[in-house]
Amino acid sequence: MYMSVGQLRAANLLPYEGKAPTIAVLLPCYNEGLVIDTVIARFQAMLPCATIYVYDNNSSDNSAEVARNAGAIVRTEKRQGKGFVVRRMFADIDADIYLMCDADETYDAEAAPDLIQQLVDDGLDMVVGTRTDVSGTAYRPAHRFGNWMLTSLVRTMFGGGFRDMLSGYRVFSRRFVKSFPPMSQGFEIETELTIHALQLEMPVGETSTRFKDRVEGSESKLQTVSDGFRILWTIAALLKQERPFALFGSIALALFCMSLLFGYPVITEYMASGTVPRLPMAVLATGTMILAFLNLFSGLILDTVTRGRKEAKLLRYLQLPGIQTALN
Secondary structure, X not given: OEOOHHHHHHOOOOOOOOOOOEEEEEEEEOOOOOOHHHHHHHHHHHOOOOEEEEEEOOOOOOHHHHHHHOOOEEEEOOOOOHHHHHHHHHHHOOOOEEEEOOOOOOEOHHHHHHHHHHHHHOOOOEEEEEEEEXXXXXXXXXXXXXXXXXXXXXXXXXXXXXXXXXXXXEEXXXXXXXXXXXXXXXXXXXXXXXXXXXXXXXXXXEEEEEEOOOOOOOOOXXXXXXXXXXXXXXXXXXXXXXXXXXXXXXXXXXXXXXHHHHHHHHHHHHHHHOOOOOHHHHHHHHHHHHHHHHHHXXXXXXXXXXXXXXXXXXXXXXXXXXXXXXXX
């Protein structure tokens, strides 16, 4: 569905002359039958002319039926995991503006116009709805600590970053969605979205949004320990993929220092006596130094490969118009 130009200007979503954008609301869904109709109703009220898509991910309850009765377009993704769902949504749906939100009724639908307005006004490619716990109990302590730790880790490794990297409430431009090559399978998809934006140095923003407790009887699908380790593994994998010289260079430096530490007594004894009585230590120091140089050259070679991949993704990104250009 299309929002009229008059509706958009009345909502301050189109502050300049141009065509009306198509807006797609994307709701990944797994066993949210208790709340999915409420979530759809809230987004229908805030974005009355947007198209709402619910992608059911093998729910064992009546989520799909409830969503369909509530007026959403319901589709199915058989491969289990939020990453697979996002991959399918981004591939299937064509729009100018995409709003993605978890279907668990913990995010604030009333913030949707503000998120979209920020995307349009500032010509951004992604706006993250940073969660603010209004009750003090919406976050489990382990989730709060894990989010802080992982967000800080990404900020340190990739620079920049967001205050809430794992938020499931985001608005994207078409340029972002159609240049994003998703590889994640589960809840690590938010990490991949964030690092993709940071690596291509896209214009991005964030806005604080209310985060509420789940309704009684509804359970979080995020497993603190297992999903936390999967996200941590994804960060490591993306570091190797996107910044190999930083990773292998650090390993090379550590091995170089170890080699000097192992070799120092061997060298001092040789300088004093002209002999090498600690042959095993000498072999260990030599082997460690060889490994250091192997890691250094591996990092240099992989960095060249990564630069080529980054240029290819950037070229695809630049082929698509920005949100302001697309609406003019």
